[in-house]
Amino acid sequence: MGDFLSQFGELFAAYDVPGAFWVNIQLTFWAAIFSLILGTVLALMRISPIASLQWAGATYVNILRNTPLTVIMTFLFLAVWTQLQISLSDDFAQNFFRFGVIGLTVYHAAFVCESIRSGVNTVPLGQAEAARAIGLSFLPAARLIILPQAFRGAIAPLGNTLIALLKNSTVVVAVSVSTETSTLMREMIESNANFIYAIFMIFAIGFAVLVIPIGLLTTFLSNRLAVRR
């Protein structure tokens, strides 16, 4: 047992496991911010009075939501980087990291949009009618009345999207980000097959430790912030 532990210790000294998790956390952090912004814009488009914007928002959501994330990542590499020759940094590692953030952002923005729309659903009709009655037009009504309440009602689905985002950040391997957790786990298992269960458990528990608090926090916040009706 002691032997096992010391070998196991060596294994984790040889590989930078926290570093790999840190890459996933950073990916999640940036993609969360950007997809929240993009998703809010999309949600506004979908509830706006302008038909072409509604259509564009709906089309975006329907396409992105129904495309596997792996496809989006590979597409970024083959089309945007290779053919359109758009580089986001001269440093390859930075470049593909940023593409990873973009891939995660455009995919999860579709889900953020739908979460916010479900939040809009929790806003009672009277609120919107009252906003119109006092003469607010669409954008001021959305900004002052609808969205603040919608966000509070959308915390639970937004939290779920954040959890999905964190887990999906492993898929950036398809856009050549090679420092994240799924790549490291595979490397570690391939050269230390006798520790396969232990290695998997470390990574699985690592994600559980990150995901479960987000879930608890979301539940707490959505109960705390829900508009009492």
Add this chain to the structure above:
Amino acid sequence: MSQKSVLFDAPGPRARRRIAVGNVVGTLVVLGIAALVAVALANRGQFAADLWSPIFTTSAWQDYFIPGLQNTLRAAGYAVVGAVVFGLIFGSGRLARVGAVRWLSGVVVEFFRAVPVLLMMVFFWLLFGYNRISDDPAFLAVVIALILYNGSVIAELVRAGVGNLPKGQSEAGLAVGLTGGQVLRSIQLPQALIAMLPALVSQLVVVLKDTALGQIITYNELLRAAQIFGNGNSNNLQTLTIAALIFIIINWALTAVARWLSRYLSGRTSGATATGPGIGNPTAVAGKPGGPGNAIAATGDPSAT
């Protein structure tokens, strides 16, 4: 559509003019971006006939896209059936009267919802491989990983579905002398399952999309078939586009079915029908059906994974 919304007044003549202008500008912006991308790709020769023509041959479909799609559907089919069974078992487990069963089911469900599917796939692929459990460890790994994750989501759907039934349902069952287990089996679960159906179909979209992760562990699903074919003709981008279109069309259709089912079934159960399973916590999604008269926007179905 726009005149029915409660978010803005029915537009008058001036507003209508502004909306018309907005429409034109919006359309132009969207078309402009599309045109810009298309021109850039055309400049790179990406619309050249010799990159596209290999795709429209019998061999491309017979040897690559259709077998790939078959493999995708096969993995998704097994995964969905397995996930429903897993979900029913552990969902009922979380509603059990014995504390230990409830606790154990809770741990299992929470654990598998927290671990990324790709991580599970890589692990099972290597594990089955090393232990020579199957001739096709990649297939088995894809199916098992999808069952564990989606089964856990469905377990939560079951729990939420039962939890959302009016209390009177179980009280009535108990009042006529049924035991707790009998109430669950013959009154609560059947109604919860009906309420779950649309969400279940939405979950099928999630499963189908996630089979594409099998590409990374060399499972010959649609995306990988497209990649292999693209390697032979140096047209990876074009074959990827075709694979993406196939995925989008199938998933779009499934989403439409889910929406239709949700409308069709609402009012046919005393639980609320949810279109979307949510990713981690369906209770919250299904548990907050908007109050009556909330015609602001359609219900969202955040079925991200």
Add this chain to the structure above:
Amino acid sequence: MRTRHAGAATLAALTALTLAACGGGEVGGGGDEETGGSGGDETIKIGIKYDQPGLGYQDGSEYTGFDTDVARYVAEKLGYSEDQIEWVEAPSANRETMLQTGQVDMIFATYSITDERKEQVAFAGPYFIAGQDLLVAEDNTDITGPNDLEGKNLCSVTGSTSAQRIKDEYATGVQLVERPSYVECVTALTAGQVDAVTTDDIILAGLAAQDANKGKVKVVGNPFSEENYGVGLPQDNDTCEDVNAAITEMIEDGSWEEAVTANTEGTGYTPNADLNPPTPDACA
């Protein structure tokens, strides 16, 4: 009651989908049907590359290339006719795993014999000696060897040792990107997003000869390593000696020479004559 019907209908639809999908697809055509041939019912699973023209290449339901020719010859000597061979794709990153896990019985996939790999798998052969080289754009004149890659962008496939070697031994400032296939690397090269693609000269020659790349890329022609292509076998095999005997026989009866010529025609490539044809090493 309509509720129950709708539910049943949906479940039936789901079941139908599952049943319809039960038969798996054989990606890449039906050339590898498992149904037994004329001889015994035994089949042999051979791992090859599917995306390396000239070496291991899947063309519809045909498998072509030098690796597949050697594999067919060896399989025949081991008592397997061509229709008893089940071809399996063995991407670089998965070769050890596939052997360790019994997904394949042997691998002919430009598989270099290295001490590191020998810890995990066994090798017969070598049956060919290639050298690591660089593929660059046709008009590129400033990259003539691995030392020129300082500060340049280099592409290779996931799990291959060749790119890491350049970073470790020749140009520490090289930027690496790894893709699942060389074809994606060459596309990035012709698009100008990477400066060079690295792997063994014979593979690069095959890629350069593809229709889409003709006249756009060239092999530098300054090999800087010796890659002994071996036959990958599981560590607990009992076929190593037989495979070596078959390779020796192939070299002696002229089929080896024939296979090399047939598969490198038109690429302007000639194998290093000092090293080829090789003599198989003794089995461990």
